[in-house]
Amino acid sequence: MSLKQLRTAGFEEVIYDNGEPCLVIFSRKDCHVCKEVVPVLEELQPKYENKFGFYYVDVEEDKALFQRFSLKGVPQLLFFKDGEYLGKQAGKVEEDQVEERIADILE
Amino acid sequence: MANSYDLIIIGGGPGGLSAAIYGGRAKLKTLVINKGAIGGLVNTTREIVNYPGYGQISGPDLMKDFKKHAETFGVEFIKGEVTQTDFSQAEKKVVTKKGQEFLAKAVIVACGSEPRLLNIPGEKRLRGMGVAYCATCDAEFFEGEDVVVVGSGDQAIEEGMFITKFARKVTVVVLHDEGILDCNKVSAERALNHEKMEFIWNSTIEEVVGKENVEGVKIKNLKTGSTSELSCQGVFFFVGMVPSTGYLKDSGIEMDKRGYIPVNELMETNLEGVYAVGDNRVKYLRQVISAAGDGATAAVAAERYIEEVNDFNSNVLQSDKKVLLLFFNAQDNESLKYRTALEELNEKLGTDYKILSVDMATKKNLAEKYAIKTIPSVVVLDKGTEINRLEGLEESLERLI
Numbered sequence: 001m002s003l004k005q006l007r008t009a010g011f012e013e014v015i016y017d018n019g020e021p022c023l024v025i026f027s028r029k030d031c032h033v034c035k036e037v038v039p040v041l042e043e044l045q046p047k048y049e050n051k052f053g054f055y056y057v058d059v060e061e062d063k064a065l066f067q068r069f070s071l072k073g074v075p076q077l078l079f080f081k082d083g084e085y086l087g088k089q090a091g092k093v094e095e096d097q098v099e100e101r102i103a104d105i106l107e
Numbered sequence: 108m109a110n111s112y113d114l115i116i117i118g119g120g121p122g123g124l125s126a127a128i129y130g131g132r133a134k135l136k137t138l139v140i141n142k143g144a145i146g147g148l149v150n151t152t153r154e155i156v157n158y159p160g161y162g163q164i165s166g167p168d169l170m171k172d173f174k175k176h177a178e179t180f181g182v183e184f185i186k187g188e189v190t191q192t193d194f195s196q197a198e199k200k201v202v203t204k205k206g207q208e209f210l211a212k213a214v215i216v217a218c219g220s221e222p223r224l225l226n227i228p229g230e231k232r233l234r235g236m237g238v239a240y241c242a243t244c245d246a247e248f249f250e251g252e253d254v255v256v257v258g259s260g261d262q263a264i265e266e267g268m269f270i271t272k273f274a275r276k277v278t279v280v281v282l283h284d285e286g287i288l289d290c291n292k293v294s295a296e297r298a299l300n301h302e303k304m305e306f307i308w309n310s311t312i313e314e315v316v317g318k319e320n321v322e323g324v325k326i327k328n329l330k331t332g333s334t335s336e337l338s339c340q341g342v343f344f345f346v347g348m349v350p351s352t353g354y355l356k357d358s359g360i361e362m363d364k365r366g367y368i369p370v371n372e373l374m375e376t377n378l379e380g381v382y383a384v385g386d387n388r389v390k391y392l393r394q395v396i397s398a399a400g401d402g403a404t405a406a407v408a409a410e411r412y413i414e415e416v417n418d419f420n421s422n423v424l425q426s427d428k429k430v431l432l433l434f435f436n437a438q439d440n441e442s443l444k445y446r447t448a449l450e451e452l453n454e455k456l457g458t459d460y461k462i463l464s465v466d467m468a469t470k471k472n473l474a475e476k477y478a479i480k481t482i483p484s485v486v487v488l489d490k491g492t493e494i495n496r497l498e499g500l501e502e503s504l505e506r507l508i
Contacts, residue, residue, distance in 0.1 A: 028244065030167070030243055030244070031241065031243065031244035031245075032143065032144055032146075032148075032150040032151055032241065032243075032244070033143075033241060033244060034244070035143055035144035035150070036142065036143035036144065039186060059247075066248070070320070071235075071248060072235065072236050072237045072239070072245070072248050072249070072320055072321070072340070072341065073234075073235040073236075073237075073238075073239050073244065073245040073248055074244050074245065074248075076235050088235070089235075090234050090235020090236065091234045091235045095204075
């Protein structure tokens, strides 16, 4: 299942108001590393249904969002819980790295 | 078996996709296992201007055409990363990270290469925080900032020029003496005259510095040995590639110390039925066109090999009659006549052997399997087991039967 896209407008609501534990991948269409990481997340997503959210931000469509987190590259996975930013993973991350991080957050 | 194929191709770049086209067209049941986006490293190329028939095309678009072409021949694709292999049996086994197992009679290794890391302090830690390997992906993040590019090959210089569209200044750190770049001449000239590009010669990078984000690099001059610090917000590394063949370490495939696989002109590795193409093999030119050529060669070699294996299984190993395998050379008249002599003898003695000729020139694998050194040679098989053999012309045929 494809990831749900977050736009600048909806970002506040999902991340800060709902406070759901989740990750957001910042990616762009022509980034080959993103194309490797996104499918990994898409496959993980069903396993964490209703427990952990998976979203993506297209940095070309929503420049303001990547500027806000002063990101220096894609893909980057940003992790949130209770509206709090918990850190990020950059570049080609592996499935188990992401799962480890999710486990930490859900603990 | 659902997971059993004639040909498995590991990797979906130009080498793998070309092999898939040839494999599919030869009616081999062909599977491509690819871990990322189809196209591999070609996807990082914005512009290809030297692939015949295409005046100018982007890497991803060219690869889409390759894939579409392969699909018209019924090739199957699956997403996955191969992490284990067993090439010791006739049916070769390939296992993905998720534990899916696939079997095939022949395997083509076409999994390409990945950027080489310098393994210097800060490089890993600041990855994505200013350390980058892909200009298409990340150049835009450095709008109005200072960027350092390490390397002077085609990729370094061309990507460096692309970064100038966004960055304030691009400083290229080059190993060589002033004026010498490893890239093609057209790009070198453009880069050297580029108003936003600067060069630091005879130097390399020792460390990437910064707490949260990249703040600068330590540059070491290789001639003087002195170190200086240059402040910047981004560092792009283009210091060459390494083949992604690490997962084959214990497969029995021969590799050189950098991980490249030596092959012969049929793309055959040291293992029977296993081939390596494109960026995975030892070779001179690493381009889309040469990878594609490798793929075609390997697929045809694999097709012939598979045919040989199938033939041999049904005609020899499963034969009810005893089999006389005659190894001959089509260019050697004496060895040609031998077939006639064998037939005559078989008839005279009424022994009803099945006689099969094996041309040494095309059935190299069989010749190796039976360790044939002289021509002609005859091997007598009973249900696949050798029970006798005769080497050379001197020995009497009667001894054999």
